[in-house]
Amino acid sequence: MKCLKLLLFTVCIGGFTQQAHAIDVRVEAGGGWAIGYVDAEGFDEGSGGGPAANAGVWIDKLWTDNLSVGMQYLYLSNTLSFSDFDDQHTRIHAGMLNAAWRMNNGVVHPYIGGGVGFGVTTVEFSPDEDDTATDVAGQIFFGFDYDILDNFYVGVNGRWFITEPKVFGFDETFYQVALMGTIGFKF
Numbered sequence: 001m002k003c004l005k006l007l008l009f010t011v012c013i014g015g016f017t018q019q020a021h022a023i024d025v026r027v028e029a030g031g032g033w034a035i036g037y038v039d040a041e042g043f044d045e046g047s048g049g050g051p052a053a054n055a056g057v058w059i060d061k062l063w064t065d066n067l068s069v070g071m072q073y074l075y076l077s078n079t080l081s082f083s084d085f086d087d088q089h090t091r092i093h094a095g096m097l098n099a100a101w102r103m104n105n106g107v108v109h110p111y112i113g114g115g116v117g118f119g120v121t122t123v124e125f126s127p128d129e130d131d132t133a134t135d136v137a138g139q140i141f142f143g144f145d146y147d148i149l150d151n152f153y154v155g156v157n158g159r160w161f162i163t164e165p166k167v168f169g170f171d172e173t174f175y176q177v178a179l180m181g182t183i184g185f186k187f
Contacts, residue, residue: 032181036175047080114138
């Protein structure tokens with residue numbers, strides 16, 4: 001029996017077996033709250049909270065039923081308090097490439113995954129004093145979503161995010177822990 005393998009399909013000629021692997025595409029968006037922590041070279045550590053948001057496009061069941069890959073935009077904003085200098089407002093815009101193990105079949109879809117990308121970090125001490133830097137970013141995330149209709153779902157997720165830009169001439173490490181609700185549509 002001769003088989004022709006395509007990207008997502010296997011078609012066998014002269015036999016009874018035909019296998020098709022269907023993929024799903026999803027778009028989602030969400031918002032929530034992030035707690036930020038910064039470790040700045042030569043300064044005291046600072047922490048604080050603020051709003052967080054995300055938007056993404058996912059492809060499910062790419063090579064297996066439980067693999068999902070996606071592109072995601074993240075927005076994380078915090079007002080960080082320090083003991084040795086004024087508060088700073090930190091905004092991070094990040095573009096991430098993610099991979100997740102997700103139970104794509106059924107109604108409830110738990111998942112865990114990680115991603116890498118770039119974060120653009122802006123630190124502002126006052127309206128006249130700010131600096132922006134771009135560096136590599138990484139994240140680990142987990143959560144679940146629930147199908148409320150055939151194509152619509154809602155969910156919740158948590159994430160740990162890190163980036164290490166050089167801001168105001170100092171090496172800084174920005175950590176973010178975020179909890180977000182999501183809503184999505186599956187095509």
